[in-house]
Amino acid sequence: MSAVLLERDDDGIVWFTINRQEKRNAINYEVMDALQETIRLVEENDKVKVLVLTGAGQQAFCSGGDLSEFHRLHTKEEAYQMLSKMGAILYSLLTISKPTVALLNGSAVGGGCELATACDFRYAKTGIKAGFIQGTLGITTGWGGATMLFEKLPYTHALDLLLKARRMPSEQLHEYGWIHSLISENKEIKEECRKLLEPYLAQSAPVLRAYKQAAVQKWKTEEFRGRFFAEIEQCAVLWESDEHEEAVRTFLNRS
Numbered sequence: 491m492s493a494v495l496l497e498r499d500d501d502g503i504v505w506f507t508i509n510r511q512e513k514r515n516a517i518n519y520e521v522m523d524a525l526q527e528t529i530r531l532v533e534e535n536d537k538v539k540v541l542v543l544t545g546a547g548q549q550a551f552c553s554g555g556d557l558s559e560f561h562r563l564h565t566k567e568e569a570y571q572m573l574s575k576m577g578a579i580l581y582s583l584l585t586i587s588k589p590t591v592a593l594l595n596g597s598a599v600g601g602g603c604e605l606a607t608a609c610d611f612r613y614a615k616t617g618i619k620a621g622f623i624q625g626t627l628g629i630t631t632g633w634g635g636a637t638m639l640f641e642k643l644p645y646t647h648a649l650d651l652l653l654k655a656r657r658m659p660s661e662q663l664h665e666y667g668w669i670h671s672l673i674s675e676n677k678e679i680k681e682e683c684r685k686l687l688e689p690y691l692a693q694s695a696p697v698l699r700a701y702k703q704a705a706v707q708k709w710k711t712e713e714f715r716g717r718f719f720a721e722i723e724q725c726a727v728l729w730e731s732d733e734h735e736e737a738v739r740t741f742l743n744r745s
């Protein structure tokens with residue numbers, strides 16, 4: 491089965507769905523490559539107006555990096571290779587010239603929250619939880635998530651989410667400003683997402699592109715990229731710690 495589902499609607503929405511329910515839509519190299527290719531296609535295709543990222547099923551939007559696959563990476567150099575690959579993809583998602591939405595159909599944890607943070611808007615079902623839980627694994631955000639969070643949320647809210655390192659209800663994350671719209675769990679989530687996007691879809695593609703280009707210009711600097719990739723290096727250093735090794739082993743060996 492394909493790790494990703496891709497659909498394009500006539501109204502200009504591209505839906506990118508991570509399709510690994512048995513791993514709670516964790517990101518492996520196949521998902522990374524598909525996301526990179528999708529970002530390129532969306533950027534180049536003038537008919538595409540909005541990119542929506544979501545997860546298959548009801549349980550998870552994305553559970554972050556695939557720990558069963560990435561647990562094989564031991565040294566900081568090995569970790570940095572993987573982390574910077576996904577970091578570069580999230581940087582292009584952050585700076586893409588089309589509006590982007592993370593549609594949280596279920597839990598988002600770790601790198602799943604970084605993926606969502608790279609998007610312009612986060613819509614979430616009521617009753618789900620999300621959290622930057624990296625601290626509980628003895629690491630920090632490894633895909634540039636903290637740098638993006640500090641750009642997008644008030645300082646104390648961003649720091650609080652990172653330091654608490656726990657999953658919080660979508661309703662509370664809405665109060666923090668991380669979630670922009672809540673969708674009742676009784677409603678059909680894609681339909682509700684489409685309704686929220688209707689006013690944007692009413693604009694022409696060049697208008698949407700022009701506003702997005704203006705919005706992301708501030709992140710296309712060497713200074714910003716420097717901070718973004720320094721965060722990734724810091725995570726790579728912590729990746730080879732005993733604390734991280736032990737935390738991941740404990741998670742994978744749960745019965």
Ligand SMILES: CC[C@@H](C(=O)O)C(=O)SCCNC(=O)CCNC(=O)[C@H](O)C(C)(C)COP(=O)(O)OP(=O)(O)OC[C@H]1O[C@@H](n2cnc3c(N)ncnc32)[C@H](O)[C@@H]1OP(=O)(O)O
Nearest residue numbers: 512513514516553554555556557558597600601631632633
């Ligand atoms: C690598 C980058 C780094 C970063 O920059 O942030 C990261 O992303 S580190 C990864 C952080 N993610 C986690 O720690 C994920 C932990 N997962 C969970 O907390 C929970 O699975 C969940 C997402 C809250 C869902 O809970 P629940 O619905 O109760 O499902 P299960 O826990 O029973 O899981 C079902 C199944 O899926 C496997 N799984 C879940 N997440 C991952 C993952 N990230 N990588 C690999 N596998 C994952 C889990 O092991 C179960 O498998 P089986 O036991 O074989 O059924």
